Amino acid sequence: MIRITLPDGSIKTFENTPTAYDVAVSISEGLARNCVAAEVDGRLIDLYREIPEDAAVRLITPKDPEALEILRHTAAHVMAQAILRVYPDAHLTIGPVVEDGFYYDIDMGPVSADDFPRIEAEMRKIVNEKLPIRRKTVSKADALAFYRNEPYKLEMIQDLPDGTISFYEQGEFTDLCRGPHLPHTGFIRAFKLMKTSGAYWRADQTNAQLQRIYGTAFFDKKDLKRYLDFLEEARKRNHRKLGERLDLFSFHDEAPGMPFFHARGMTVWNTLLAYWREAHLEAGYVETKTPIMLNRSLWERSGHWENYRENMYTSTIDDMDYAIKPMNCPGGMLLYANRPHSYKELPLRQAEIGLVHRHEMSGVLSGLFRVRAFHQDDAHIFMTPDQIEGEILGVLRLVERIYGTFGLGFHLELSTRPGKSIGSDEQWAQATDGLKKALDTYGQPYKINAGDGAFYGPKIDVHIKDALGRTWQCGTVQLDMSLPERFDLTYVGQDNEKHRPIMIHRVIYGSIERFFGILIEHYAGKFPLWLSPVQVRVLPINDELAPYALEVKDFLAAGGLRVEVDERTESLNRKIREAQLEYIPLILTIGAKEKTAGTLSVRTLDGSVTYGVSREAFLTRVSDHIRRRSPDPGIFTD
Structure with a gap:
C-alpha cells in the first residue's frame, strides 16, 4: 500500500503503484483534466510518472508558477517537431526555457521571421492533434544507437555518465530530455515565434553556427496578447531609440x-x-x-588581480604594471x-x-x-x-x-x-x-x-x-x-x-x-519636470514677438528654470508639435494678447492649455513643483 500525503495534510492510499494522474483522479476528474504535472517530495515529475513509494505530492495546475515553465519546455519540443516536419534535413541540438519563453538551436539553413507563419501553422496542427507526451528510459548504448545519425545529440549523450537516459515521445517525434512535460500537446493554447539569431554550438566560435529560434507560450490567449502588448510598449520605450531622438x-x-x-x-x-x-x-x-589608474601591487593586495584580472584593462608604464580601476x-x-x-x-x-x-x-x-x-x-x-x-x-x-x-x-x-x-x-x-x-x-x-x-x-x-x-x-x-x-x-x-x-x-x-x-x-522619455533637460520652451507666434519671448526666457532662467526660445519662422502648430515630440513639459505660446497683458499661455504635454498666467505666478508654481521633485505632471490642471 502506498500513502500519498497532500498539501492540506490529508492522505490518500493506493493498493497499486499510482501515477500522479491517479492521485489527481482520486480527488476529482476535473482536477485530473486540468493538471499538468506533479511535485513529489519536492521534485517535479510528469503527470503519468509512477510514484513507487510513500510521498508528499502537490499537483501542478496552470495556476501554479511552475506550470508556465513546463508549458514552455513542451512548446520548445512542439516547435522542434514542427521544424522537422517542415525542414526534414534539420539537426536538433538543445532547446531550453529562458526568461519569457524558450528557444531551440538547430543546424539548418537560414531562417527569418518570414518563415515563422509556416512553422507556426505546423505547430498548430501538432497542438490540435493533442499528442500524448510520454517519458521512456533507455540505456546509454541504446540512446547512442537511436541517435546514430544526429551528431549533436550523439555528442551530448557521450558526455553523460553511464546509466539510463530519458527520452520524451510525442507522435513521431522523440527528443533527449530530462523533463517534465505536459500530458499532451493540446495544453499549448497560445504561442508565438518571436525572433531568430545565430548561435555557435556550445558557444564555441570554432564550432558550427546554428539557427537559434525563439518563441513564447502561454496557457491562455489573453495572456499572450498582454505579453505582446507589453513588448510593444517596451519597444516604444527603448532607451537607445529615445536617447537618439531626444539628443541625450x-x-x-x-x-x-x-x-x-x-x-x-x-x-x-x-x-x-x-x-x-x-x-x-x-x-x-x-x-x-x-584615481582612475592604480598599480598592480594594489590590485594584488585587494585580490582583484587574482579574481577579476580577465575583466580589467591594463597598461605598462615605466616598466610597472597598472590597471584602470x-x-x-x-x-x-x-x-x-x-x-x-x-x-x-x-x-x-x-x-x-x-x-x-x-x-x-x-x-x-x-x-x-x-x-x-x-x-x-x-x-x-x-x-x-x-x-x-x-x-x-x-x-x-x-x-x-x-x-x-x-x-x-x-x-x-x-x-x-x-x-x-x-x-x-x-x-x-x-x-x-x-x-x-x-x-x-x-x-x-x-x-x-x-x-x-x-x-x-x-x-x-x-x-x-x-x-x-x-x-x-x-x-x-x-x-x-x-x-x-x-x-x-x-x-x-x-x-x-x-x-x-x-x-x-x-x-x-x-x-x-x-x-x-x-x-x-x-518615463518613456517623458521625464518629470524637475529632471527634464528642457523644462520650458517659449514659442512666439511671429518674428515681432521674438524680443518679448526672449525677455520671458531671461526672466524664467533667472528664476532657475531651464528655458529655450524657438525663434524659427515656422508655423506655431509645427513648433508646438515638435516640442511635444521632444517631450518638453511646458510650452508657452506668446501672442500679441500675452505681450499686452504680460501673461503666458501654458500648454502641457497632455494637450491642456491654461491662459492668462502671469510670469510671476508661473515661476512660483513651477519652481515649487521642481523643488519638491514632484512626479505629478499636472501643474496646471486644477
Missing part, C-alpha cells in the same frame, strides 16, 4: 561600449547627481575622489588608511562618483544597460561591529528615499558566499549574519540568493520595479570583513587599542549610465 547620448565605433553624453543628456546627468549629493549630505556622507573599493581603502582613526569618528561614510572600466564581451553590450565605461555611486562605510545593523538600516532607508523619488518600487535579495571567494569561514558567517539581522529588522520580505555574493563578502541586492513592472538590479549593499584586513585598516577603540573596522560597500544608482537608461524607459 550616442555611441561611436571609436569607443565601443563607452557612451558619449550630449548637452541635454548631461543636464539630466547633473540633475541626478545634484539630487544624489543632497540626499547623501543629509544622510551624513562625505564625498571623495580616487574596475571598481572604486581599493582606492577607498587607501583613503581610509591615509591617517589614524578613532572609534569616535565611526561610522565614517565616504561616497564617490567613480569612473570605472570593465572589459565586457562585445556580444553582451546593450545601450546604456551594459557598457564598458561607467560611473558608480559608490560609498564605503567604516564602522565598529556594534554599528553594523544600524548602518545597513540607514542604507536601506536611503535606498527607499531615493528610489521613491522616481516612483520605483523595489524588493530585496540576500546573496551568500560564492564558490570563488576570499576570507575565512568565520568572517563570512559573521558578515552574512549581520546582513540577515538588518533585513529582519527592516521588516520587508526578502529572498535568499545562494552563492551569488561578491567574492569578498555577502550582499543585499536591490531590484527595482519600473512602470512596466520589469525588475532591474541596481542597488547593492555588501558587508566586507576581508578588505580591511588585507589593507591592515584599523581604528583606536575605547580601550586605546587598535581594532579592525567593518566595512560596507554600497551603491544606489549602481551604474549611473544604466540607471539613466532605466529612467528613460520608466
Whole structure:
C-alpha cells in the first residue's frame, strides 16, 4: 500500500503503484483534466510518472508558477517537431526555457521571421492533434544507437555518465530530455515565434553556427496578447531609440561600449547627481575622489588581480604594471588608511562618483544597460561591529528615499558566499549574519540568493520595479570583513587599542549610465519636470514677438528654470508639435494678447492649455513643483 500525503495534510492510499494522474483522479476528474504535472517530495515529475513509494505530492495546475515553465519546455519540443516536419534535413541540438519563453538551436539553413507563419501553422496542427507526451528510459548504448545519425545529440549523450537516459515521445517525434512535460500537446493554447539569431554550438566560435529560434507560450490567449502588448510598449520605450531622438547620448565605433553624453543628456546627468549629493549630505556622507589608474601591487593586495584580472584593462608604464580601476573599493581603502582613526569618528561614510572600466564581451553590450565605461555611486562605510545593523538600516532607508523619488518600487535579495571567494569561514558567517539581522529588522520580505555574493563578502541586492513592472538590479549593499584586513585598516577603540573596522560597500544608482537608461524607459522619455533637460520652451507666434519671448526666457532662467526660445519662422502648430515630440513639459505660446497683458499661455504635454498666467505666478508654481521633485505632471490642471 502506498500513502500519498497532500498539501492540506490529508492522505490518500493506493493498493497499486499510482501515477500522479491517479492521485489527481482520486480527488476529482476535473482536477485530473486540468493538471499538468506533479511535485513529489519536492521534485517535479510528469503527470503519468509512477510514484513507487510513500510521498508528499502537490499537483501542478496552470495556476501554479511552475506550470508556465513546463508549458514552455513542451512548446520548445512542439516547435522542434514542427521544424522537422517542415525542414526534414534539420539537426536538433538543445532547446531550453529562458526568461519569457524558450528557444531551440538547430543546424539548418537560414531562417527569418518570414518563415515563422509556416512553422507556426505546423505547430498548430501538432497542438490540435493533442499528442500524448510520454517519458521512456533507455540505456546509454541504446540512446547512442537511436541517435546514430544526429551528431549533436550523439555528442551530448557521450558526455553523460553511464546509466539510463530519458527520452520524451510525442507522435513521431522523440527528443533527449530530462523533463517534465505536459500530458499532451493540446495544453499549448497560445504561442508565438518571436525572433531568430545565430548561435555557435556550445558557444564555441570554432564550432558550427546554428539557427537559434525563439518563441513564447502561454496557457491562455489573453495572456499572450498582454505579453505582446507589453513588448510593444517596451519597444516604444527603448532607451537607445529615445536617447537618439531626444539628443541625450550616442555611441561611436571609436569607443565601443563607452557612451558619449550630449548637452541635454548631461543636464539630466547633473540633475541626478545634484539630487544624489543632497540626499547623501543629509544622510551624513562625505564625498571623495580616487584615481582612475592604480598599480598592480594594489590590485594584488585587494585580490582583484587574482579574481577579476580577465575583466580589467591594463597598461605598462615605466616598466610597472597598472590597471584602470574596475571598481572604486581599493582606492577607498587607501583613503581610509591615509591617517589614524578613532572609534569616535565611526561610522565614517565616504561616497564617490567613480569612473570605472570593465572589459565586457562585445556580444553582451546593450545601450546604456551594459557598457564598458561607467560611473558608480559608490560609498564605503567604516564602522565598529556594534554599528553594523544600524548602518545597513540607514542604507536601506536611503535606498527607499531615493528610489521613491522616481516612483520605483523595489524588493530585496540576500546573496551568500560564492564558490570563488576570499576570507575565512568565520568572517563570512559573521558578515552574512549581520546582513540577515538588518533585513529582519527592516521588516520587508526578502529572498535568499545562494552563492551569488561578491567574492569578498555577502550582499543585499536591490531590484527595482519600473512602470512596466520589469525588475532591474541596481542597488547593492555588501558587508566586507576581508578588505580591511588585507589593507591592515584599523581604528583606536575605547580601550586605546587598535581594532579592525567593518566595512560596507554600497551603491544606489549602481551604474549611473544604466540607471539613466532605466529612467528613460520608466518615463518613456517623458521625464518629470524637475529632471527634464528642457523644462520650458517659449514659442512666439511671429518674428515681432521674438524680443518679448526672449525677455520671458531671461526672466524664467533667472528664476532657475531651464528655458529655450524657438525663434524659427515656422508655423506655431509645427513648433508646438515638435516640442511635444521632444517631450518638453511646458510650452508657452506668446501672442500679441500675452505681450499686452504680460501673461503666458501654458500648454502641457497632455494637450491642456491654461491662459492668462502671469510670469510671476508661473515661476512660483513651477519652481515649487521642481523643488519638491514632484512626479505629478499636472501643474496646471486644477
